[in-house]
Amino acid sequence: MQRRTLLTALAGGTAMALAACSSPQVTDYADQKPALNLRDYFNGTLDAYGIFTDRSGAVVKRFTVVMECRWQGNEGVLDEAFTYSDGTTQRRVWRLTALENGRFVGRADDVVGQAQGRQSGNAFQWGYTLALPVDGRVIEVQFDDWMFLMDERVMLNRAAMSKWGVHLGEVTLSFIKRKNT
Numbered sequence: 001m002q003r004r005t006l007l008t009a010l011a012g013g014t015a016m017a018l019a020a021c022s023s024p025q026v027t028d029y030a031d032q033k034p035a036l037n038l039r040d041y042f043n044g045t046l047d048a049y050g051i052f053t054d055r056s057g058a059v060v061k062r063f064t065v066v067m068e069c070r071w072q073g074n075e076g077v078l079d080e081a082f083t084y085s086d087g088t089t090q091r092r093v094w095r096l097t098a099l100e101n102g103r104f105v106g107r108a109d110d111v112v113g114q115a116q117g118r119q120s121g122n123a124f125q126w127g128y129t130l131a132l133p134v135d136g137r138v139i140e141v142q143f144d145d146w147m148f149l150m151d152e153r154v155m156l157n158r159a160a161m162s163k164w165g166v167h168l169g170e171v172t173l174s175f176i177k178r179k180n181t
Helices: 002-021
Strands: 044-054 059-072 075-084 089-098 103-107 111-120 123-134 137-149 154-163 166-177
Touching (some): 103 123, 137 166
Antiparallel strands (some): 044 059, 059 075, 075 089, 089 103, 103 111, 111 123, 123 137, 137 154, 154 166
């Protein structure tokens, strides 16, 4: 019985390791068009429409975001104003720094440490830990956040949320850049 349990555990661990190795990399999208320039896209006013789904796929929350974005050299500010379907509001101000080779780092008040990201082709991927208020307490959850530029005005975003490696849900967003911004 112990041998079967051990073999099952080893097989499960091997499968998880192989799945992690086969995860997409942002460089997989290097040839995809249109090419994303994060500083150009997140400059001006954008509107976003999103949902949060739990691990079963049920929509838990809907929201809209108005983003005011500006860059000065390699330093950017993305000021996000969220309005949720239950009427609550939230504000998050990202402070980004563009580094070499399409890399970015970012900070926000509710982000633990630094977000690390990279753009390639039409894609941007970054990971970060968010201090999320839930039922009167704050829990730290990890985000694997992917954005894909569709055209000069539209970008799609999907972020997987997890805690201790357990998938909790996803955030799906569509960004629309306002004309003449």
